[in-house]
Amino acid sequence: KQWYQRRVAITAGTLGSYGSLARFRDIQRLMKVNDSTIIGGFGDYADFQFLMKLLRQQTIDDEVVGDGVYRDAPAIHNWLRCVLYNRRTKFNPLWNTIVVAGKNYGGEPYLGYVDKIGVAFEEKTVATGFGSYIALPMMRKAMDENPDMGVEEAKAVLKRCLRVLFYRDCRSLNRFQIGVVSAGETSISEPMSADTDWSIGANPSGYE
């Protein structure tokens, strides 16, 4: 339901809820569009599947030209913005918040946010849903302290955020994937879980 990213690394849970029912616990909310872009979806899963289908066709159209050039992350971000804004203007929105993580043609990292009303911006740290309340401050602090962190450090920050989110969000699941777009490789990990420590919950007294 919520997910977050920082330059180059992006993570999303694998839960598809039906209201407060944890209905589908192993869905893919990260999609590798092409070697320069991974997108993550929050919101209505059917609408996200529709967008994934359109993006898949775009990648095929790029491949078929045969010159090895694919749409980069800023291009995909802008395209999504156009589609989402137009739909909202017609009072028929795609009920999603999408994060576009990747790199541009020059190889520089790119991270963008688009939502169902067509708001779109580029930032170093981005989050959706619960993540924007809990994880975003944590990520911003980590970025302020260490602006040039590498992939492994970024992944560690994301895992820390996910652990706190699992603690604090009642409608969450401790299962997520992390995707990385770097100069070398673009890939999405297998689902994993964060280590949690519930020992303080054993003997509560008062509000502690």
Place this chain on the structure above:
Amino acid sequence: RVAITAGEYKSYLRMSSIGTGYDFSAGQFSPDGRVFQVEYAQKAVENSGSVIAVRGSDGVVFGVEKIITSQLYEQGNNRRVQSVDDHIGGAVAGMLSDARAIVARAREEATDYRDVYQVPIPLKMLCERLGHYVHLYTVYGGLRPFGVSILLGSWDELNGAKLMEIDPSGSARGYYGCAVGKGKQNAKTEIEKLDMTKLTCRELIKEVAKIIYSVHDEVKDKHFELELSWIGKDTGGKHQIVPKDLYDEAVKYAEEALNDSDDEDNVM
């Protein structure tokens, strides 16, 4: 006698390959059951540079003899091997602009199939649809047939390699090895010598290059560019232009084979 009647003259024509009077449109049959417009379209294919495709044990290899009529042309332009969707490769012979129209239609069919069925279009289905489309242009008086033969190939883990050809009449046929264009007779002879089902794509790339070089007519068409592409296990089922190192190796093999055969002729 000196003169012949009109009836006798017409019966002369029946025997020849000139369809005078019955070749104005694709909407007409000739008295001996031929549609001349389609046959003329096939002639357009026969006049183009050779295109061959071979189905190996783990994929399909395409080779095109792209005849270059001017040194001013940029290299690598006017590509005659095209991808339809990412899992099907094609090579075209004949009129290039007609070919582009057919490939565009094939891509639309593939997109439509994927949209409806959520799976990549199987080669056979694509050829059925495309064959039907090409055939459409052979039955109306107001349209002319496509002057193109297109060779299409695919490979996947489950079904292995597949190769099909669609000719201007709209008929789609499956092949193990296929040749169209100028040197098709010679090329077919060479292809028949290969034991295709046992050779892998890597080996076939070299053989295909060798065949193209050997059927190329140095006298009539001075310069040509060899286009090689493949689709198979080595490419993960995706249609790609053969990478530079394999391409150079294949060209070297082809040139050496050509020199050897020249030497053999001199020895005699």
